[in-house]
Amino acid sequence: MRMVFKALLLGLLFGLVAKETLAAACPAVLDFTQRALNSTDEVNLCESFHGKVLLVVNTASQCGFTGQFEQLEQLHNQFKDRGFSVVGFPSNDFNQDRGSEERTAKVCYLDFGVTFPMMARSSVKGQQANSVFDEIAKQSGVTPKWNFYKYLIDKNGSVIGVFSSGISPTDSKITQMIEQTL
Structure with missing residues (x-):
């Protein structure tokens, strides 16, 4: 019985250490949880994307650039098996993603066949920017000037x-940058 207890305790300790190590190693841009688009599911960005090359995009379902969903999907499919992902963040910061998240999800998933991860609608600039875009702006010095x-x-x-x-x-x-980075 003592051996079983020790094994369970040791397993628990290893699990806690591994979780703390992952959290400590998580890059600032991924050290957040976001809600998935039109869902109550939460996405731990570090668990989902740590160690991957990402193309993070602020999207809008009613923009002149909305057709880029097709190229984003193509790019995602081209490199996803090599440690790459596109991650979309719908935003109405430029008044081009009006209506419900359900409508946004329809445009993404049904109209354009998006399979890459899409997060819930949020702000991507200014005081209300979501944590990911806040960190991106800190690192790059560039906030989105428009959608996509x-x-x-x-x-x-x-x-x-x-x-x-x-x-x-x-x-x-x-x-080419993706190829070099992978």
């Missing part, structure tokens, strides 16, 4: 590239 700004984040959680709305997600500047 793209931020390339390396495996260590550092912002290494910023791309404006007018640059297609499949532009060679982005794909």
Whole structure:
């Protein structure tokens, strides 16, 4: 009985140490939990994306750049098996994502077939910016000037590239940086 108790105690201690080690090693840009789009599910960004190359994008469902969802999905599928993910953050900061989150989810998932992770609608600039975009702005010095700004984040959680709305997600500047970073 004592052996079983010791084994359980040891297992518990290893679990706590591993969790604390992961938390300590989590890059600042991922050290947050976000709600998934049109869901009550919470996404621990560190658990989901630690050690991956990310393209973080502020999206909008009613913007002239909304068609970029197709290229973002293409990019995600091209590199996802190599430790890469696109992560979308819908925002109405530029009055281009009006209506309910349910409507936003319909545009993303049904109209454009998005399979990459989409977080709940939030602000991406100013005093109300969500924690991820606040950290991105601290690192890069660049807040989104419009929808579909793209931020390339390396495996260590550092912002290494910023791309404006007018640059297609499949532009060679982005794909080459992803290739080099993977």
